[in-house]
Amino acid sequence: MHLLLERPDYRYFLRGADGGSALVNDRRLTASFIIAPDTLLEDWSAQDARRLQPADLDPLLALQPELLVLGTGPTQVFPPAAVLAGCLQRGVGIEVMDNAAAARTYSILAGEGRRVVAGFLLP
Template sequence: MQLNLERPDYTCFLRGADGESALVNDRRLTSSFVIAPNTLVEDWLVRDAGAMVAGDLDALFALQPELVLLGTGAKQLFPPAVVMAACLQRGIGMEIMTNAAAARTYSVLAGEGRRVVAGFVIP
């Protein structure tokens, strides 16, 4: 069987994430960040998904997503309802999951060419 290396056609490749860090391209990030297929916003100020406010999503909304993924660390933790309502009011889907699950989901959706933006909370 012949194996071919396929490189993504976008610039921000998320290789994986957990509750303590993430690997984007060849860089290990140890603080919260926002990622879209062609954009990386480092040092996102969110450190606790449970304490988020709607304005925390502004960095994600600026990237014009059709879907927002929120990685909440090592454990799934839902943000306050006002945060989820901010997505719904804009007609943007939102999924909340662990960082590891969000990284896998992001990679699949970005590979499909979807307008996905993910925020990863790393305390």
């Protein structure tokens, strides 16, 4: 089997995430953050999916995604219905999953050239 290290053609690539941290490029992040292929916003103030307000997603939506991926920590936790409705009213799809699944999903979509933005909740 022949393996090649292929770097994506965008600035920030997510190597993986779990309930406590994420690896972006070669940096370990331990606080909630927002990532898009060419944007990294560290220290996002959100920490608990159950307590999210629609305004908490404004920094993600400002990046004009077609799809938003929300990583909610070590387990999948759905935010309040108003948060989900806020995305859908703007015509933006939203997928909610645990951080590991969100990292895999985000990486696939970014690799396909999709306009995807992800928010990861970390303690």
